Amino acid sequence: MREERKAGRREWIGLVVLVLPLLLVSMDVSVLYFTVPFISRDLAPTSTEQLWIFDIYGFVLAGFLITMGALGDRVGRRRLLMIGAVGFSAASALAAYSGSAPTLIAARAILGVAGATLMPSTLALIRNMFHDEKQRGTAIAVWTVAMTSGIALGPIVSGVLVEHFWWGSVFLINIPAMVLLLVLAPILLPEHRNPVRGRFDVAGAVLSVAAVLPVIWGIKEIAAHGVDAIRIAAIVAGLVIVTVFVRRQQRHPDPMLDLAVLRRPAFAGSVVVSLLATFAMVGFAIFSTQYLQLVLGMSPLEGALWSLAPTLAVGAAAPLVSVLARRGVDRATIVAAGFVVAVGGFVLLSTVPVESGLWVLLAGAGCYAAGLVVVMSTATELAIGTVPPERAGSSSALMETASEFGGALGIAILGSIGTAVYRSHLAGQLPAAARETLSGAVATAAHLPEPAAGQVLGPARAAFVESLHTVAWASAGIMLIAAVVALTLLRRLPAGAPQDRPARTPDEVAA
CATH class of the missing domain: 1.20.1250.20 (MFS general substrate transporter like domains)
Structure with missing residues (x-):
């Protein structure tokens, strides 16, 4: 085994670039806390629409993580990171200027998909940039603090912004950061992908999303509103699909996940x-x-x-x-x-x-x-x-x-x-x-x-x-x-x- 290369200044600056999208993705989980009265006044969402404005982002983010992680292994982590940055910027602009509750819900869903491209890509690039075990441990510690801190920062950022601007500003702050990522990523971040690339398992990707979404939805709905037959059925359906997904991964020549x-x-x-x-x-x-x-x-x-x-x-x-x-x-x-x-x-x-x-x-x-x-x-x-x-x-x-x-x-x-x-x-x-x-x-x-x-x-x-x-x-x-x-x-x-x-x-x- 050859001697592991130490990370230099470029890698550490690159880590800062990677932390930026991670911070924003985690912030968007909680950034709407102070915007409810303003969104309700301008868009007049129903009670169900208001719940989906909050929840759709987290549901979609969780559902697409496995799919996007596997896709990044094939097309390249940096490339997927940049695609996600473009999608996150576009969805942020759409959310900021939404004229109706359904439009805002759709924008939040797109933000979830884009966020799912960013999160695993950041951690995977750290794995590829920091070969030395001790340096990698430090980098991952920084990554962990950024992820946990973003959720705590979300309400504060939204509280400050809605006090001085309109509610859409909580989404627009994403755009300059993503533009900066698009400029710096090709300069500071290396490209990495699986050198042996077979055909992407589209059916497996669909199964992974179909497995995660109903389970997460069922658990969170039970937490919020109690147990009922529909929520239990959603969890059971998700677990059944998990079984189908695992069996497919075991048999597929180019599986999404290496079980x-x-x-x-x-x-x-x-x-x-x-x-x-x-x-x-x-x-x-x-x-x-x-x-x-x-x-x-x-x-x-x-x-x-x-x-x-x-x-x-x-x-x-x-x-x-x-x-x-x-x-x-x-x-x-x-x-x-x-x-x-x-x-x-x-x-x-x-x-x-x-x-x-x-x-x-x-x-x-x-x-x-x-x-x-x-x-x-x-x-x-x-x-x-x-x-x-x-x-x-x-x-x-x-x-x-x-x-x-x-x-x-x-x-x-x-x-x-x-x-x-x-x-x-x-x-x-x-x-x-x-x-x-x-x-x-x-x-x-x-x-x-x-x-x-x-x-x-x-x-x-x-x-x-x-x-x-x-x-x-x-x-x-x-x-x-x-x-x-x-x-x-x-x-x-x-x-x-x-x-x-x-x-x-x-x-x-x-x-």
Whole structure:
């Protein structure tokens, strides 16, 4: 095995170029939070259309990740990245100037497709640009922080923009960044693709989308509206299509996914622990947000600004992964330690008081976020480092799809636990709407005189904090189980798995 080439200034500047589209793609998940009143005034969407304006982007993004990852392996990651940048810019302009709700929904769907071309391409190019394992670990840590920070930045950016401009400006900010990417990508980013390219499996691509979309939709709908036959049927249908997709990949001469990677302990274990980390991080975030806004009474923008505080711990924790790896600490130990740190954060969150709990919340959230970013960075680096460079795109997409499932499951399961505890503490005490959710209690109290409003809000906030405590303990228990899973699946893995061979240089793979 030849000596691995070290990345130089060009690669590190190229990493900044790659982080830019990733930040925007993740921001677009949450960038509409403050635009609802303005979109409702201008476009007058129905309640169903309003839900689809929010949800269609995430659904389509998750559904097309595997397809676009595999396509990038064949046509070239840089080429697909640039195609995605063009599509993202065009869809952003269409969204900004939408004259009707259906047009905005269609634009958000196109944004999801374009975002799916950008996310796996960025991670796959990191695999190809950073051949040295230690440098690659640092680059992936930066990638992970950018991905997680973008979702937190979305509400803040939208809050600032709609305060000074019209709601379409939250989409127009994408365009200059994508133009910059189109200018710099050919200069700073190498082209990489699978040198052995067969016919693209179009039927497999259709199956992959048809498998992911109904499962993600069913899980998120159950989280938002409860269980019913249609949502369960959607999940079951998706799982059936998953089975058909897997069988096709096993038989196809040029499969989209190399299913053999799932038999590698490093890759399979990384997928599992990444899913568990996203489960807790995304699933608990909604409780933190509601506590800031509905218990402490902050405005949405103020709450969003305070929610950025834990990202300081995230930024400090990400480089720690590379330091520990350089000192020879076993990857299983690093991942398990990250989960244990997250347990400490959730235990601290189980003590958040009903009043004046801001600093306890921020400390607990910073602790669990730091631990889980260590997990996600290590898992991503380990998984991407153990797949052949020519399969980096599809493997990256599989990791990201697993994370999407983890987030959806976290919202559904932890949200259901929290809702059950909240309702059990208020059985028969308050009006029906106030017993359903804390936001319902706040809305009810807004129409009552002061003494009666306090009689509604006091018990409702106390019940919500009890539900937050329960969810925190549940999350802590799941993170302990995840630490054991990490030690079991990732133990005794070498620093570089046998499949981790140097990527081909641009001279070896025709652009």
